[in-house]
Amino acid sequence: MALISSPSSNGHQRYLSFSRREREIALISPVSLPWSCVHQRYLSSSSIRIRCSNERQALFNRISPVYDNLNDLLSLGQHRIWKRMAVSWTEAKKGENVLDLCCGSGDIAFLLSQKVGVHGKVTGYDFSKDQLLVAASRQHLSLKACYNNIVWIEGDALDMPFPDTSFDAITVGYGLRNLVDRPKAMKEIFRVLKPGSKVSILDFNKSASPFTTSIQEWAIDNVVVPVASNYGLAKEYKYLKSSIHEFLTGRELEKLALETGFSHAKHYEIGGGLMGNLVATR
Ligand SMILES: C/C(=C\Cc1cc(O)c2ccccc2c1O)CCC[C@H](C)CCC[C@H](C)CCCC(C)C
Numbered sequence: 695m696a697l698i699s700s701p702s703s704n705g706h707q708r709y710l711s712f713s714r715r716e717r718e719i720a721l722i723s724p725v726s727l728p729w730s731c732v733h734q735r736y737l738s739s740s741s742i743r744i745r746c747s748n749e750r751q752a753l754f755n756r757i758s759p760v761y762d763n764l765n766d767l768l769s770l771g772q773h774r775i776w777k778r779m780a781v782s783w784t785e786a787k788k789g790e791n792v793l794d795l796c797c798g799s800g801d802i803a804f805l806l807s808q809k810v811g812v813h814g815k816v817t818g819y820d821f822s823k824d825q826l827l828v829a830a831s832r833q834h835l836s837l838k839a840c841y842n843n844i845v846w847i848e849g850d851a852l853d854m855p856f857p858d859t860s861f862d863a864i865t866v867g868y869g870l871r872n873l874v875d876r877p878k879a880m881k882e883i884f885r886v887l888k889p890g891s892k893v894s895i896l897d898f899n900k901s902a903s904p905f906t907t908s909i910q911e912w913a914i915d916n917v918v919v920p921v922a923s924n925y926g927l928a929k930e931y932k933y934l935k936s937s938i939h940e941f942l943t944g945r946e947l948e949k950l951a952l953e954t955g956f957s958h959a960k961h962y963e964i965g966g967g968l969m970g971n972l973v974a975t976r
Pocket residue numbers: 757761764765766768769770772773868871872910913914918930931933934937965968
């Protein structure tokens with residue numbers, strides 16, 4: 695198993711892929727990618743909110759040591775059910791070639807690995823090296839033979855190093871909301887997805903219900919952030935609330951998918967409306 699940086703320059707994208715049999719963590723010397731940095735600083739009542747991919751990259755590097763444990767604790771393990779639902783909606787099959795975009799520590803990539811089996815291939819793709827190192831070490835420590843079908847590649851979701859129509863299915867778990875240019879991300883997803891195949895995009899739900907929104911915000915303010923502050927990560931988890939506020943509703947996500955060129959798009963509210971999953975077919 696290998697961790698690979700994807701040097702990319704416009705028009706001449708290439709990436710290296712190691713043999714899937716390798717189990718050691720191989721870190722190719724990274725080429726600094728030209729991260730787009732949409733730098734808008736503005737003061738809110740409680741914090742400075744910064745929208746910049748470089749700073750989001752740093753945020754996910756910082757939280758990587760505790761990310762998995764806090765997800766389990768703060769969702770009482772429910773996030774694992776939501777991720778299984780997201781993978782199920784891809785309709786990925788044995789032997790297929792699938793992408794977990796914004797894979798982080800690999801939760802969904804590992805689920806996809808079991809779905810496509812030893813003859814399939816899973817690409818876990820993320821721009822956080824520290825998240826990918828957690829994913830690769832989890833793979834290394836696991837005894838599941840199918841996990842040999844996963845390769846981890848470092849790169850920007852807005853400029854992926856994969857040829858057109860590469861993948862039979864794509865998952866994006868809690869990634870789209872964190873991307874600074876969502877239309878561009880959807881165009882990239884459309885480009886690398888095979889015709890007739892599905893992308894399954896799991897994230898927090900920007901609910902139309904004031905009641906659901908108040909529950910979501912209360913939980914973040916009064917449980918999530920205080921727990922995160924014990925790890926010195928209050929600012930990082932405070933970002934959750936503003937990012938959900940600035941996200942798209944289910945209807946808006948369906949509209950974005952159809953405008954991108956997807957033939958069908960449907961957003962499902964799950965977790966009592968706290969979470970949502972968009973399923974779009976190319
Ligand atoms: C897996 C989950 C969130 C992943 C995640 C996504 C982000 O964009 C982040 C940004 C910054 C820091 C952390 C994250 C991040 O962890 C969802 C579950 C974990 C949540 C942290 C907890 C959410 C609590 C719900 C609002 C209420 C749950 C009620 C009930 C226990 C199900």
